[in-house]
Amino acid sequence: MLDFEVKLSGKSFNAVKEQYFGKVRKSLHPAYQLNPYQLKCIGWQNYKRISFNGFLQKREHVLKDWKQFVHDELVTHYALFLCIAHLENQNERQKELMTWFIRKCWTSPIPAMYDQVQNAFLGRYEDLKDWAAEGTELGRSAWRVCLKTMDIDLDSLFLNILFLKALTKIDDKKRHNPKRKVSQKKLYNKVKDTKRHVKIQI
Numbered sequence: 001m002l003d004f005e006v007k008l009s010g011k012s013f014n015a016v017k018e019q020y021f022g023k024v025r026k027s028l029h030p031a032y033q034l035n036p037y038q039l040k041c042i043g044w045q046n047y048k049r050i051s052f053n054g055f056l057q058k059r060e061h062v063l064k065d066w067k068q069f070v071h072d073e074l075v076t077h078y079a080l081f082l083c084i085a086h087l088e089n090q091n092e093r094q095k096e097l098m099t100w101f102i103r104k105c106w107t108s109p110i111p112a113m114y115d116q117v118q119n120a121f122l123g124r125y126e127d128l129k130d131w132a133a134e135g136t137e138l139g140r141s142a143w144r145v146c147l148k149t150m151d152i153d154l155d156s157l158f159l160n161i162l163f164l165k166a167l168t169k170i171d172d173k174k175r176h177n178p179k180r181k182v183s184q185k186k187l188y189n190k191v192k193d194t195k196r197h198v199k200i201q202i
Contacts, residue, residue, distance in 0.1 A: 031059040034066060038109045042069045070110055071131050077105065078135030079161045081117050083142065087154070138164060
């Protein structure tokens with residue numbers, strides 16, 4: 001029930017929980033405030049279920065993973081928003097994409113993600129947060145790929161964003177662990193799966 005109201009109201013899980021059960025007097029570590037869906041997104045839900053004591057001991061790791069997840073999601077979604085906002089001579093497609101984008105933000109485990117993206121877009125460039133600045137560069141790079149590949153209608157624009165973001169993650173992993181190999185086939189499958197789940201043409 002709480003998860004449903006979170007999606008419906010746009011409030012955070014803890015805000016809705018507080019509405020029904022009152023405010024917890026003792027302040028909790030941020031990792032303890034993550035709901036099951038948020039923990040699932042960063043791979044900690046099962047670990048918490050199996051070993052709660054272990055979860056308590058690794059709370060800083062959990063929080064670090066969550067912050068990284070939020071950052072990556074905001075980067076990707078800001079790039080998507082920028083590209084949608086700057087589509088030219090494709091009014092109908094732009095409307096469909098913006099509707100899809102807003103719904104995607106509503107179902108995100110990140111509270112008020114659409115508001116964060118929109119506020120960054122409407123704010124001054126000098127005041128951009130790190131994720132917005134990174135998202136801007138990601139969007140520009142995806143746009144340049146379309147131009148270089150003669151994709152005049154920008155049909156692959158949004159797939160380029162996902163692909164470039166995935167490549168960035170691979171580079172980051174290689175820097176932290178040079179011996180680790182990441183399957184290119186897995187990367188391409190991820191991009192294909194994303195396209196298959198988006199109902200509108202991207």
